Amino acid sequence: MSSDRDTTGEQAPADLAFDALADPVRRQILSVLSETDELSAGGLAERITTVGRTAVSTHLRVLRVAGLVTERRSGRYRYYAIDSRGAAADVIALLRSLFQGSLRDARSAAERHDSAGTPREDVG
Amino acid sequence: MGALAITVEDLAAVPPEVVFDRFGTGDDGGWLFGAVCDRLAVGAVVTLQAPVGGGPPVEMLGRISDLRRPVAVTIEHDQPWRGRIRLRFDRAPGGTRIRLHAEIDERGLEWVMRRRGLPVRERVATGPRLGVLTSRSGPGSLFAAAVANVAGLAVDEVNGDGGVDGGQVELLLADDATDPGTGALEALRLARAGCSTIVLMTTSATYDAVAAALAGHDVLVILANMNEGGGESRLRIRLGERPHTQLALAAGPLMRAAGGRRWFLAGNAYVWPRTVHAVARSVLPQHGGVLVGERFAPLGTRDFTPVIEAVRASGADVVLNTFVGADSAAFERQAHAMGLRERTVSLGPAMDEATLERIGPAAAEGIHAVSGYFQLLQTERNGSLLERYRARFGRWAPPLSTLSESMFEAIQVWATAARRARTTAPGPVADEIRRGRFDVPRGTIALDGDDAPVGQQLHVVATDGTRFVPVHVP
Numbered sequence: 001m002s003s004d005r006d007t008t009g010e011q012a013p014a015d016l017a018f019d020a021l022a023d024p025v026r027r028q029i030l031s032v033l034s035e036t037d038e039l040s041a042g043g044l045a046e047r048i049t050t051v052g053r054t055a056v057s058t059h060l061r062v063l064r065v066a067g068l069v070t071e072r073r074s075g076r077y078r079y080y081a082i083d084s085r086g087a088a089a090d091v092i093a094l095l096r097s098l099f100q101g102s103l104r105d106a107r108s109a110a111e112r113h114d115s116a117g118t119p120r121e122d123v124g
Numbered sequence: 125m126g127a128l129a130i131t132v133e134d135l136a137a138v139p140p141e142v143v144f145d146r147f148g149t150g151d152d153g154g155w156l157f158g159a160v161c162d163r164l165a166v167g168a169v170v171t172l173q174a175p176v177g178g179g180p181p182v183e184m185l186g187r188i189s190d191l192r193r194p195v196a197v198t199i200e201h202d203q204p205w206r207g208r209i210r211l212r213f214d215r216a217p218g219g220t221r222i223r224l225h226a227e228i229d230e231r232g233l234e235w236v237m238r239r240r241g242l243p244v245r246e247r248v249a250t251g252p253r254l255g256v257l258t259s260r261s262g263p264g265s266l267f268a269a270a271v272a273n274v275a276g277l278a279v280d281e282v283n284g285d286g287g288v289d290g291g292q293v294e295l296l297l298a299d300d301a302t303d304p305g306t307g308a309l310e311a312l313r314l315a316r317a318g319c320s321t322i323v324l325m326t327t328s329a330t331y332d333a334v335a336a337a338l339a340g341h342d343v344l345v346i347l348a349n350m351n352e353g354g355g356e357s358r359l360r361i362r363l364g365e366r367p368h369t370q371l372a373l374a375a376g377p378l379m380r381a382a383g384g385r386r387w388f389l390a391g392n393a394y395v396w397p398r399t400v401h402a403v404a405r406s407v408l409p410q411h412g413g414v415l416v417g418e419r420f421a422p423l424g425t426r427d428f429t430p431v432i433e434a435v436r437a438s439g440a441d442v443v444l445n446t447f448v449g450a451d452s453a454a455f456e457r458q459a460h461a462m463g464l465r466e467r468t469v470s471l472g473p474a475m476d477e478a479t480l481e482r483i484g485p486a487a488a489e490g491i492h493a494v495s496g497y498f499q500l501l502q503t504e505r506n507g508s509l510l511e512r513y514r515a516r517f518g519r520w521a522p523p524l525s526t527l528s529e530s531m532f533e534a535i536q537v538w539a540t541a542a543r544r545a546r547t548t549a550p551g552p553v554a555d556e557i558r559r560g561r562f563d564v565p566r567g568t569i570a571l572d573g574d575d576a577p578v579g580q581q582l583h584v585v586a587t588d589g590t591r592f593v594p595v596h597v598p
Contacts, residue, residue, distance in 0.1 A: 018244040021128075021233050031129040087242045091233060094240065095130045098174060099209075099224050103134035106155035106222055110136045110143040 017087035020066035025051055026059045030082065033069060034092045038081035063088075127207070127227035140213040140220045144194035147211075156211070156224075157184065162484045166191050167520070169481050170199055176239060182261045183450065185269055185482075189520045200520045202269045204239075204260040204299065205232030231272070235260060235299065251291030252548040254279065254538065255298065255319030256531065257311055257334065259326055262302025263423055263450040267478050270528035271325045272297055273517050278535035281512075288542045300326050302423065302449070304333035315343045320550050321538055325349050325531045327423075327448060328396040335360055344550035346557075348534035349527045350474060350495065352399035356575040359550050361557055363537070363569070363577055364530055365496050367403040370473045370582060374494040375411035377584045377595050381492065382469045384441025386416045390431050390455070391446025393420040400446045400473055416440050421451070428455045432462050445472040445491075453482040460487035476525030481590045488587040495526035496580040497566040498592045506565040526566075533564040 020026055025048065032047045033039060041060070045053045060080060063069040068088040072079045082089045136143050148161035148170065157172035158181075168188050173181035186201025189208075197211045210225040228236070237244050239261075258264075258271040279295040287293055296314055300307030307330035314322050321344040324331055331347045335355065338345060343359065350365040379385045387408055391397030401418060408415060417438040419431045432455075435443055443464075447455045452472060459465060460483075468490070472479075475493040483491070499510070509532065513524060522528070541556035542548045561570040561579070572578045585592035 017242065018234060018237060019247065021237075022230050022247075024127075024230075027128040027230075027233075035131065087237060090240060090242065091236050092128070092130065094176070094236065095128075095226065095228065096132060098176060099130055099226055100132045100134070101175075102156045102172075103132055103222050103224055105157075106143065106146075107134050107136040109155035110138050110146045110220075 017066050017068055020062050020068050021088065021091075023059065023062075025055070026063055029056070029059055029063065030068065030088050030092065033080060033082050034096070036081075038072065038079045041078045041080065044080060127229045128233060130226045130228070131223065133221055133223040135216060135219055135221055137219040140194040140215055143213050143220045143222060144197070147197055156209075157181070161188065162486075164188070164191065170201075171482070172199075172201070176204075176236065182239075183265055185265060185522070187520050200518075202273070202522050203265040205229065205235050206272070207232055231297065238299075249294060249318050251287060251294050252289050252542075253294045253296055253314075253317060253319045254535070255296050255311070255314030255317075255322035256535075257298045257300055257307060257314065257322055257324045257326060257330070258531070259302045259330075259449070260297075260299035262300075264300075264302035264327060264448065266449040266453060266482055267474070267476055267525070267527045268325055268449075269478050269522035270513075270524055271531045273521055274513065274524065274528055274532040275323075275535060277513060277516060278532045278539075282535065282539040288539050289546070289548045293539070300330045302327065302330075304329045308333040308337035311343075311345075312337055315341050320344065320548050321346065321553060323348055323531060323534045323538065325527060325534075327394065328352060328399075329394045331362070332395060342550055344554050346534050346538065348530035350530075352396055352403075353576060358554055361554060361571070361575065363534055363571075365473070365494075365526070365580070365582060366576055367400040367473060368407060370494045371400075371404055371407040372411070373582050373597065374471055374473075374492065374584045375408055375413055377597055378442050378469060378471045378492055379411070379413060381490075381586070381595070382441035385413050386439060386441045387413050387444055388416055388435045388438050388440035388442070388468075389418040389444045389446070390435065391420060391444075392423045392425075392448055392451055394423060396448075396474075397446035401444070404444055413442075421447070423448070423451060425451055426454050428458045429462075431455070432459055432464055435459075435464060435468065436462075440468055443468050443470040445470045445475065447472075448474050449479065450482070452479050456483045456491060457487045460489075465490050474527070476527045477523040477590075477592060478525050478528065480587065480592070481523060483590070485589045488590055491587045492584065492595065493526075493592060494582055494584045496582050497524075497526040497529050498583060498585050498594075499524050499529075500591060500593065501566065501583070503565060503567065505563070509565045529565065533562075533566065533569070536564055537562045537569075 045056045067086040070083045148159045157174045161168045161170040172184035176182045184201045185203040186199045189200045190198035199209045212223045214221045256275045259268040283292045298310035311334040323346045325348045328351050347362040351362045389401045471492045541553050545552040545556040584595040586595050
């Protein structure tokens, strides 16, 4: 686990989080990471095709310093995950639970109305 | 692209057709955040109630942009951020796999982070900063749906034209959540971030709170939309229609449309509706009108039964509707559902196209408005604005109206004045705004010696489906 989150400096990680989130490639990296537990640098670079491997590394460093992702080293590999303590994890978790909840409602609504409902006429 | 993408899925023990057909229906709204839509059709408006980060649900306002029974529904929404929600339904063992894919862009992330109370640091300024404060949530999010779009368009056009004061204008957006206290705090944030001017498209209640909160700050506050006026000072400017002019023009045509002269005044309990009613009490009798009742309901009301029953009991011919945003839409829908439309017509000084499309064509009949702008206004500058707006934001972007479009004009006025003043310093810009005449989509506007807008032609309009068409005023 990376331990270089410095909360004593002038710019706390939370302050940096929005800057980090303001870049489209970094948002893409977070989108990819939000669907897995962790991913190696190589695995990430394969999924992010809009920029090269070096650029992905640079973006990962920004995300790490901002406290949005964690880095784990194992031998010569580095693995990245969304930092569960960071703002990105908070926002992603919020949105995921928001939309997941809406689907739960969808399921129960559809199942509840299965026998009672009649299809609408304006559906083509 | 470049948006943060969220994908979730779930299984329903019914076939895809059933899941699909239940979309947007049901007693408490349909599934997906209690989605409400009158028609399941491409282009139909949808309202989702999303429980974002505690507190009351936030209305996500959008429309259906793609529909394939029984496999897909796509919603493009504009509030509280601009984004897209794609739903797919796939047959799976035992029923349907429902997959939801949502995208949230930078402005959306900023909105969510602020709503969550996470600190969002302003970046280093790259040019003169212009603050825009409007309602991205709360009842006002409905009438303000196009404001972020037109503000972005106006600033980009100003910048394309060389910027202001030697720099590219940077737009900072804030959400008052249709709440004066939140509006004041957000205005202070914009001021701290270096905005020397803040343009509002909000209720007058928020304007009053902002004007007071920024007392002693060297910041120009401009209210773009219609308002009751008053409290003018060098750094406080209110553009937009005034109730006296609106009512004096619309009184006659409304009584002719109604075939009667009895008026009932109904609106939200805050400063603008109260002032409009006070003006109505003096203006309407001068035109032969008779006042038969008045009721107020707090902003955020969703059951208007007592108001509608009072209107019915009064025998009114015309309802002066001074509810705003989502309240106005809910009031008119309920008035129609309770049969009030058979005996009354309504005049909404703040009724606009964005509100109208949420009322829907059935309940919209008999609704009138009076304003300096409506979307179908036939001026060359408006035709050109609509083309640019649609080219940039697409056919599913919310309609322009006198409320949202006023933001576009206010930014044009500000930029023109700042160029003439050769500075973005608040005082000189305000003086230049008071001195000048400005060619904007609704016409040529200026302020008179009392700071009231002059030269703005107003139009009385009536509904034709969910469009406004002009009413002939002799």
